[in-house]
Amino acid sequence: MGFFERLKSGIAKTKQNLIQKVENVFQQKRIDESSADEIEEILISADFGAQSATEIVELLKEKIRAGEIKTLDNLKAFLRQEMSRMLGHSQPIVFFGERPFVILTVGVNGAGKTTTIGKLASRFVSEGYSVLIGAADTFRAAAIEQLETWAKRAGADIIMHKSGSDPAAVAYDTVEAAKHRGIDVVIIDTAGRLQTKTPLMEELKKIHRVIKKSFNDAPQEILLVLDATTGQNAISQARLFNDAVGITGIALTKLDGTAKGGIVFAIKRELGIPVRLIGIGEGIDDLKDFNPEEFVKALFD
């Protein structure tokens, strides 16, 4: 199964929910301004967020009034165009500058950080890069063991301290070790934390500072791992993590299970932070670069 097929099957639920609903609603009906309200409902039910939905719907109403949208095909074309516009272009992780390229992963509890790191490490290793993982989630019980299992599967090295030790020290040691060993990519796991917990966010800032102390260019990528089933709180997560350490990209996990995906649009709209990766399955290679064009295309085809 090629990537495009996999993406299609992964987000089949989104498609079913979104596009087919649109089709069902309008198969027999004339398209007028009241149709726009129904579209709003459909978008909101897909976690687009009230504001993003309203924005699209206002535009839609204008077009309907102007007589530009008359048929179901017009409507689909409009939604496709708008969604593509909102998401912008594909922005995957690109390595740059001096080695090591350090990726710091952050996120709330249960978002899927450790699993994402496992998949990401596996991908970089298979692409021929040397990868070193830093097990800086020293809080959650057995988080280190979980990461160790993933590191083994991926064929990556791992730096770990004892459970309960200082996460910043782990991060520092990992970057130091990577410098000495001439490692290409460093991925640092951190404990899940709710974005509103001030002391934990301070801890995260410290980890960030300490990484810089070892290597001033690092971390080149700060990846927020987001659960796609999350509703509008995802925006608060993105905002507060961004305030704390400056997010450069988002990994959207569990996109295969949810019937939604609209949060992708809301985040892009509210914060302009690009979605870099999406998790569309449980397999080790089910983490893909996010491609907005293909994502929208898969919704409609």
Next chain:
Amino acid sequence: MFDSLSEKLESIFNKLKSRGFLKEEDVDVALKEIRLALLEADVNYKVVKEFIEQVRQRAIGKEVLESLSPGQQVIKIVHDTLCETLGGQSSRIQLAANPPTVIMMTGLQGSGKTTTSAKLARIFRKEGRRPLLVAADLQRPAAIDQLITLGKQLDIPVFSNKDTKDPVFLSTEALKQAKIDGRDIVIIDTAGRLHIDEDLMNQLQRIKDSVKPHEVLLVADAMTGQDAVNMAKTFNERIGIDGIILTKMDGDARGGAALSIRHVTGKPIKYIGVGEKIDALEQFYPDRIATRILGMGDVLTLIEKAQQSFDAKEAEKLQKKLIEEEFTFEDLRDQLKKIRSMGTIESLLSMIPGMNKAIKDVKVDEKEFVKIEAIINSMTKQERANPNILNGSRRRRIAMGSGTSVADINRLMKQYLEMKKMLKMFKGGKKGFRLPKDFSFFQ
């Protein structure tokens, strides 16, 4: 939790309150805003629709009390409807007539099943029962280790078997073991699974058929969006759930999922997870949460928390001390420890009515409390009992020992003296203050 929704409704109602009386168009404006607020709070749009319709009918209908202002009337109607949607009464886990009571934990990946299993076991043990935890998540790497570690922390046994890949077999074995060991509660932690994953849902069904649990609990993340409805519905239809535990309620998620899940399954929310610490699981009280949504604070929960941490006898002892003005640094340290054991100061403050708004931008520095404890710990017994002997050189020594400065110690001394002065007034001296019967430091 629910902070943002509370704020939203508050601002709407403030607008209403400022008008003399409520017109029909005002109701509609309010309802429009409530609809938006609920949608932004991730309440499912279908649930919102029905909720709004209910409120509208009531607002226009007869349920209008003369003693209330129009704004208060809408608040009351919204509050009552919220309470009803959330489930009216609080509901507990039913224990089986013939132990062991078997509880099966289910839910999506990352919703918090393993942590919640341990928290639940702790609550049962606290009630004097003998729980057994069962590590039946054979999917996620190190899930077994995680539960074993948590079990060790709590000193509660964990049944596990790393050699099998069959959770059905493991669960049946665990049940046998529980009966042999005389365990009266068995909590089975299953692997996280997507509700659309047929194979794993079938497996869950087989576990259920083989152990016949008395309670199947769905563990759901409070931050879940619109999809909460589909997830909860599928779990309920495929497996049949008896109750819900809502996790991560300590964040700023507006928690609309609570309304949605409750509405579509009709099953009670039994507990809420409110923190990472092993004791951060609370009973769910629909009326309190509804009150909280309306920005009235959750005073009841706060009081209950305080009562739990303050042993009655100790309180009496303390009260006596207070009256006799013997309140020492030793006592202050004990009090601080207890307050901190109730949760973060921020989470405590947010439960006090009106505080939600007030402390929004205030950051309570937990470190301050650590500092105070460190200072007190660095004192000798004699110094703690009789702070008046703290001269310059003693203060310097304490500062060195606790890693603070003399200024910190002076500040603490000043606070301590002020506290004592306050207590003196309570004692009923010149000003005639009288100490209430149930007085404690916390008040």
